[in-house]
Amino acid sequence: MRAAANAADVAEGRFVQGVCVKVLPSAAAAERHVAALFAEQLRRKPDSVLGLATGGTPVGVYRALVAAHRAGEADLGRARTFNLDEYAGLAPDHPQSYAAYMRQHLFDHVNLPPERTHLPDGGVADAAVACRLYDALYRHYGPADLQLLGIGLNGHIGFNEPGFAPAPGGTHVVRLDESTRQANARFFGAGETVPEYALTMSAGRIMQARSIVLLATGAAKAAIVARALEGPIGTDCPASLLQLHPDATVVLDREAAGELAPERG
């Protein structure tokens, strides 16, 4: 497998409404490019705080980051990580929890000390308490130097669904949109139900990250990517808030970039 930092994957960025947009020829190239950004961040600042995401999109990023680690190009020994979200009711040892996902795709394969990996605890009976604890930890160690995001088909970031209300507490409990539960049903087995609630970092907390990189791949994301980047800024498309961030990059494959207005000039 090719390591993450490969010159062939370096993409020129163009700016769309203040956001740097990089279009790579394939999903694999986009994933490697994002992994290379993380490897570069770790080289620049070995004790970086990394903001991590789950779902289908980042799997290839983590694969490439593990490859980079094995090739000696990414040392996570001094890093600290914070994940965006977790399902309410799923304890960290539950196979569908995001904690299990992170162990499977990244944590078990790199030299990141387990005590420096953080996710909201979905197993705590009072989810609001778990949110407060998580937020206190993030306020202590954060903000993230580099935050990875995916984008929901409805424009959500973390689990901040369209129309979200400001969350002064930072990390909070949300009811998942029916469309999100349907989209995520693919990760659950027959007879298992997708939890109705999740613990998520607020959009405000996400926006505190020093740099943000949002990755979207595949044609299914093309319409929402165009809405987020070219449409008005508003809570009906949470990802549109990236237009307000001073250092946001959106990495796309050609399909996900398919509905962006053609480059002018």
Ligand code: F6R
């Ligand atoms: C996951 C997360 C979500 C996902 C989004 C896209 O931690 O915060 O916002 O990034 O639902 O998911 P995929 O990548 O499965 O399309």
